[in-house]
Structures are given as C-alpha cells and as structure tokens.
Amino acid sequence: MDRGGRVVEPLSAGPAGGTAARAPRQQAGGRLAGLSLRLLRSMALPRFGFRRRSSVSVPFARRVPRLAGTCLALGFFAAIGAYGLVLNGSYADFKDAYGDLRDVAARAVGFGLDKVTISGIARLGEAELLRTAGLSSRNSLVFLDVAHVRRRLMEDPSIKSAEVRKLYPHELLINIVEREPFALWQLNGDLYVVAEDGTQIDQMRDPSLVDLPLVVGEGANLKAADYVSLLEAAGPLRSKIRAGMLISGRRWTLKMTNGLDIRLPEEGAAAAVRRLVRLDREAGLLNKDVLTVDLRMPDRIVLRLTEEAVAARAENTKKKLQRGVKGIDT
Known part of the structure; x- marks a missing residue:
C-alpha cells in the first residue's frame, strides 16, 4: 500500500511481485509475434512466386533419362548416314521406291494412305485420276498436302471442280465434278x-x-x-x-x-x-x-x-x- 492507503498491485491470485507476473506475459507475446511473422511470410511468399530452393542437390546422372547417351549417339550416326546417302544419290533411289523418310515413319505407325474413295467420276478412270492427283502407296495421310492434290486435279480440263478430304487414320476422300461433252x-x-x-x-x-x-x-x-x-x-x-x-x-x-x-x-x-x-x-x-x-x-x-x-x-x-x-x- 502507498501512503494514502491504496493498493498499488492488483489484488489477484498469482505469484507475488509485478516483475514475476509480467515475465510470462512478455514471453507469450514474443512467441505470438514470432508465430504471426512466420504466418505472414508463408502467406506472402507463394503470392509473389518465391520458393525456397531445396538444399538437397540431385546428382546429374539421376536427372538424365536412361539410355539418353545411346539414343544421341545413334541419332548422330543416322544423320551422318542420311547425309552420305544424299551425297551419293542413293537417297533419291530410296525416295522413288519408298517415299520421303517422314512418310515412311508415318506409315510405320499406322498413318499410311491405304484407301482412296472416289466419287463423281463418269468417263475418267480411277487409275488415271490417281495418276493425275499424284497419289500412290508411298504417300502417308499425315504429310499429304490436300491443297496440292486438288490443284493437280483442277489442272485436268475434264474436271470442273474437285474436293479432297482426309479421313484418319488411313483414308482419303475425293469428290469431283466432270465437265460434260457439249x-x-x-x-x-x-x-x-x-x-x-x-x-x-x-x-x-x-x-x-x-x-x-x-x-x-x-x-x-x-x-x-x-x-x-x-x-x-x-x-x-x-x-x-x-x-x-x-x-x-x-x-x-x-x-x-x-x-x-x-x-x-x-x-x-x-x-x-x-x-x-x-x-x-x-x-x-x-x-x-x-x-x-x-x-x-x-x-x-x-x-x-x-x-x-x-x-x-x-x-x-x-x-x-x-x-x-x-x-x-x-
């Protein structure tokens, strides 16, 4: 009590003395402040796209796919072989017999030109029309230029109009209108x-x-x-x-x-x-x-x-x- 008979400390149960009572509250406030700061950081970092890098490094050998070196080596030697074929003219013979390499690859995975459906012909023969369009078994449907095929068909004076469409995986649709003899x-x-x-x-x-x-x-x-x-x-x-x-x-x-x-x-x-x-x-x-x-x-x-x-x-x-x-x- 002070000299006026007033109680300075609150009358409550607890450890005696003001300092001892305030210390636990200060420690609790510090923990709460630290927790709030960590919370704010965890909420702010993803918002601005910041991410802490892991301190654990992955070895380079584990990050490279298996057999990658073998594939690269094979690709290198294949490129050298293709270049040699082009230089000595063997590629031209190969192309005449089997088509472009990309067509060969497309046919190998099931996108060959296996069927051609023609409608609208009256006097033209199917074989003649295929020759005019430049189509053969060497083509693939994936890399076939239908606009080029249509232009070739329209160069035939007996054809008035032509429509060419792809039907995957391996069919081509051709619809033509012939000119009538007048x-x-x-x-x-x-x-x-x-x-x-x-x-x-x-x-x-x-x-x-x-x-x-x-x-x-x-x-x-x-x-x-x-x-x-x-x-x-x-x-x-x-x-x-x-x-x-x-x-x-x-x-x-x-x-x-x-x-x-x-x-x-x-x-x-x-x-x-x-x-x-x-x-x-x-x-x-x-x-x-x-x-x-x-x-x-x-x-x-x-x-x-x-x-x-x-x-x-x-x-x-x-x-x-x-x-x-x-x-x-x-």
Missing part, C-alpha cells in the same frame, strides 16, 4: 471435245460422241452454245445441218449435208435461220441446184448456182433468144 470442235484438221463454256476437254477418241454438234474454225469452241441455239431455231432442218463454220470470229456459215452453204448475218442469225426454214417449206430452196444461199441482207436472198445450173440456165436463155429471133423473122 460439242465437237475442228481446228486445223484436229478434232476436239469441248464443254459448254468452250473448255477443250480432250481429243475426239470416243465414237459415242460423234453425234455432238460440230463447230469449225478458230474461236468456234467459245461460241458453241450460240451455234446450238441456231440448231434449235432450225427445227425440221436441223438434221440437214452438218456443221457450223465461224467466219472471222463474228458470223456463222451453216454447212449442209448436201454441200450447200448458208451464210448467216452477224446480227439476227436465228431470225435468218427461221426465214430459211420458211423458204424451204414453201419453195424447196434446199433442193435447188445452188451452192450458196446468202441471208445476210434482210430484204433479199442471194443465190450462187452450181456449174451445172449455170450451164443449164445459159442453155435455156440461149433457146429463149433463138425462139425470139425466129419469131421476129416470121
């Missing part, structure tokens, strides 16, 4: 099969196409569709038209089966053909002894007679003149 085109004595747009498909080899419309002359293949429309306008005379000859790239001359030539105008050719049909129906024009019927002028027809017709006409004229002279003398 007409025959004769140029410089050679005969070709052309499509409706004038594309030259192939030389004429198929006898079943002999009845296709025939166009003659430079650029006539590009106007084959116009010629076919003239045949449609001819109606009953269509079977008597043998070919259409394009003159100067501008107008048509119809070659008839009896050797007669029908010269059509550049403009209004279909109307001129219909006029020809009417004249033949009314006067049998195509059965006359004429070589050429010129329909290029809308208001008249110019005929060129055969030599026999010219001679007969001259003889008739001579006889008429002789009869006229005799009539005068009488």
Whole structure:
C-alpha cells in the first residue's frame, strides 16, 4: 500500500511481485509475434512466386533419362548416314521406291494412305485420276498436302471442280465434278471435245460422241452454245445441218449435208435461220441446184448456182433468144 492507503498491485491470485507476473506475459507475446511473422511470410511468399530452393542437390546422372547417351549417339550416326546417302544419290533411289523418310515413319505407325474413295467420276478412270492427283502407296495421310492434290486435279480440263478430304487414320476422300461433252470442235484438221463454256476437254477418241454438234474454225469452241441455239431455231432442218463454220470470229456459215452453204448475218442469225426454214417449206430452196444461199441482207436472198445450173440456165436463155429471133423473122 502507498501512503494514502491504496493498493498499488492488483489484488489477484498469482505469484507475488509485478516483475514475476509480467515475465510470462512478455514471453507469450514474443512467441505470438514470432508465430504471426512466420504466418505472414508463408502467406506472402507463394503470392509473389518465391520458393525456397531445396538444399538437397540431385546428382546429374539421376536427372538424365536412361539410355539418353545411346539414343544421341545413334541419332548422330543416322544423320551422318542420311547425309552420305544424299551425297551419293542413293537417297533419291530410296525416295522413288519408298517415299520421303517422314512418310515412311508415318506409315510405320499406322498413318499410311491405304484407301482412296472416289466419287463423281463418269468417263475418267480411277487409275488415271490417281495418276493425275499424284497419289500412290508411298504417300502417308499425315504429310499429304490436300491443297496440292486438288490443284493437280483442277489442272485436268475434264474436271470442273474437285474436293479432297482426309479421313484418319488411313483414308482419303475425293469428290469431283466432270465437265460434260457439249460439242465437237475442228481446228486445223484436229478434232476436239469441248464443254459448254468452250473448255477443250480432250481429243475426239470416243465414237459415242460423234453425234455432238460440230463447230469449225478458230474461236468456234467459245461460241458453241450460240451455234446450238441456231440448231434449235432450225427445227425440221436441223438434221440437214452438218456443221457450223465461224467466219472471222463474228458470223456463222451453216454447212449442209448436201454441200450447200448458208451464210448467216452477224446480227439476227436465228431470225435468218427461221426465214430459211420458211423458204424451204414453201419453195424447196434446199433442193435447188445452188451452192450458196446468202441471208445476210434482210430484204433479199442471194443465190450462187452450181456449174451445172449455170450451164443449164445459159442453155435455156440461149433457146429463149433463138425462139425470139425466129419469131421476129416470121
């Protein structure tokens, strides 16, 4: 107690004396502070990506995979061997026989080109199509460039469109659309099969196409569709038209089966053909002894007679003149 009768220390059970009582509390506070600091560090370190390295070192021999040295050595000698094959030309023979090394490896693990499914072919043969696409058993599906295969197919004029798709693990799908033969085109004595747009498909080899419309002359293949429309306008005379000859790239001359030539105008050719049909129906024009019927002028027809017709006409004229002279003398 102090001089005023007041108690300085709290009246509580425990060890006597203030210092002795405060010491345990200070030690407890120190332990709590240390524990809190360690807690904060453990929470902060992972947040900023810090990690303490282990003080235990792993020997280098244990960190390297087993047989790594053997594999590296084999790879080194294989690279030297491949380089030697390239230098002496043996690799080219190997490639021709088995394909690229990567294709050989892909086929070994089950990604070879074992099946090719083709749809849309009508006149092309499967073997011919595979040669055009550049496909063989040496290819692998993994390293096959489908865009390159499609470009090769599109270079064939008989193919209008092509689609190429991979179907893993070992199948290739090819869908093509062929150009349809539309007409025959004769140029410089050679005969070709052309499509409706004038594309030259192939030389004429198929006898079943002999009845296709025939166009003659430079650029006539590009106007084959116009010629076919003239045949449609001819109606009953269509079977008597043998070919259409394009003159100067501008107008048509119809070659008839009896050797007669029908010269059509550049403009209004279909109307001129219909006029020809009417004249033949009314006067049998195509059965006359004429070589050429010129329909290029809308208001008249110019005929060129055969030599026999010219001679007969001259003889008739001579006889008429002789009869006229005799009539005068009488």
